[in-house]
Amino acid sequence: MPRLLLAEDDADLGPAIRRALELEGYVVDLFTRGDDVFAAARSNDYDVILLDIGLPHASGLEVLRDLRDAHDATPVIIVTAFDRTQQRVAGLDAGADDYVVKPVDLEELAARIRSQLRRRDGRQNDSIEVGRVRLDFTGHVAALDGQDVPLTAKEFRVLALLMRRSRRFVSKADLEAELYDQDNWAESNTVEVAVSALRRKFGKDFIRTARGLGYMVGGQDA
């Protein structure tokens, strides 16, 4: 059972997040002081640390730097109300693995924790997960809800590009360019054909489209 360290000084938010994560099946230790966080992280082996920046007695960034200086590589997700770009950069520069701005959606937080756990297990580079679809690059296999779905080479390339750039529009030109260096000649409607095949296999709403922008995966129904 993965064990999480949650550092949050707010008397309401800390317990609420702990409760939600416990429902997800994690063991959660909650700390409210920066110096306690550092001590606990050094003496226990946590799977992921969720770190608020505005902690008393030692700010989250200080704790993070101290941890990294002590060669502690535990994945750290910063959870904070500060949302400026410079602050994000400062957090990531200090050695954070991810950055979430309050009010964080607990389902999103859970997904990010899972992603950190997978990276920790050394599987970070060979698969992507968007919604119910999982793409495994080593086996060139796609799966919907854990069930393998057979794909052609073109469909796999289109899906891979869409999933690598999930939650953003990928233009038709970019998808065509992705297919162009295949052995097979990309015909003018190759992309449309691949997309409609993918929609048949993963559901009509899995791939969204907008005229003038292209295609996109991710989001509410994905």
Added chain:
Amino acid sequence: MKRRRSSLSMKLYRRVLLLLALTGLAIGGVLYSVALREVERASDAQLVNASRLLYMMMQDDLAAGVLVRHDRLVGIDGDPLLSTQETQAFQASYDSCMFTVFWEGRPVAQSGWGAPVSAVPRRPGLHDFQALGGAWRSYGMRGRDPRLLIVVAERGAMREFSIARLSGELALPMLGLLLAAMLVLWWTLRKSLSQVERLASTLGARSLSDLQPLEPEEWPRDVEPLIEALNKLFARLENAYELEQAFTDDVAHELRTPLAAIRAQAQVLRRLAPAALGEDVVRLLAMVDRTNHLVDGMLTLARLNATSVAARSVDVHALVAEVVADALIELPADAIEASVIPDHIVRWRCDASLLQIALSAVIGNALRHARGGGHLDIAIVRGGDRLIVTIGDRGPGVPAAERERLLLRFEHGGSASSGSGLGLSIASKAMTLLGGTIRLEDRPDGPGLLVVLTLPSTQG
């Protein structure tokens, strides 16, 4: 009555000009008096010369011996001492002079025309006298024989005429000199004061957020106090900006943390709640989200005031794509049919983050109202010196009378909406900072609202 604003250069110019005029007048006065004295001296010398000439013409007869007959001085031979020819010759040489010759105090010879004999001073030397309604000047000269007195006189008017001519000749170059001095003075003043104009244009060319101090070395010493005062002001503004940023960050933190707690608790509740309560918990979550949206909007609006504007070349199409993706991702896949024209890169020089804020606000607003219509139609049009982005929806639209009001803070449209009432005012503020405009219109192709964002071109 409105007082005219004083101009330093005009004031300085007027004063120096006054000084110049006074100096010119003084020099003119001195020159005039010198000229006057010279004219007097020359005229007096002429009188002396004329009397000497007369004496020379009579010298031979005088040496031979003279007698007075019928009030006329005649020579031994009985002829008058001065013949008619000699008198005429004299008048030809000194055309504005008259003379009288006295023998033992009695006038015995005179120039042809009516000389005012009775008024002529009968003394040697230079004298002024009045006769025939005018001023005269005379010179009396005694002969070797002391009974002889020759008096030559000249009308004062003749001298005045010479003086007037001389003054005329002096005045012209003086006037020319004065005009030339005025021009040189004006040019010099403008040139020195152009530093002030340079300062103004340097400051004018700065972006709103450029609060770098001015380099005192680059400016003349005279404007140093001004530069120092400006630099102090810049430092204070910079400080105020930083305080404002710190304040908005505090607000963000203080408001977001309790909201995050409420949201987290509501999500826990949603997982655990019995089915009968499910819908209420979902509604609770929506309310929390709306409050979050409001806080986000207020922070965006507050931060816009402290935003630095930095123009660079931006792919507006990519920016639109990003904003549309962010907005659609929150909605069911089939909720909105979105389209963007054109389907390729459109580059424009502007501040990317401000434009993104404006686009997010307008697109967010359109999607809230277009849910029923299900359409979002965006067009990016380059029009010479400006870029126009139109965002159209198929919602109920906005009556013309309400459009101005909608751009203000906390104004909702007529329908009950889930918006914060900040969206369009955020867009309006961001467009103002970009130097552009926002306009609400009817869609020309059917029902719905069309928002027109116009961006000016900025020099790089």
